[in-house]
Amino acid sequence: MEPKEYQPAPIYTAPSYSECITSEDLDDMNIEIMRNTLYKAYLEDFYGFCQKLGGATAEIMSDLLSFEADRRAVNITINSIGTELTREDRKKLYSNFGLLYPYGHEELAICEDIDQVRGAMEKYPPYQ
Known part of the structure; x- marks a missing residue:
């Protein structure tokens, strides 16, 4: 292949896609929300997959x-303190499993400073 063949080509987006997302939607905050939403889905899917496998895999991977x-x-909590992200939006980014789920998530969602985050975490012995 010639080097010029490696240059990026414009990507065609379907008209329906352009109706869903505008350039105004692609600010730093929304990009982080999209990234965290995708990572949440990945973690939950991987967790479910490991649980279906069972045995040592489920046990070890569940903890990890x-x-x-x-x-x-x-x-997510620390990085969203002082931003326009609402408490409800913050909670939507938390995974639906883990030691902190669901009560720790409720506490983290309302934290407004690092001391409140520290206070919420002190209730969970592994994270003291």
């Missing part, structure tokens, strides 16, 4: 994925 879900919930 639960920790990752909890870590992400804390990161």
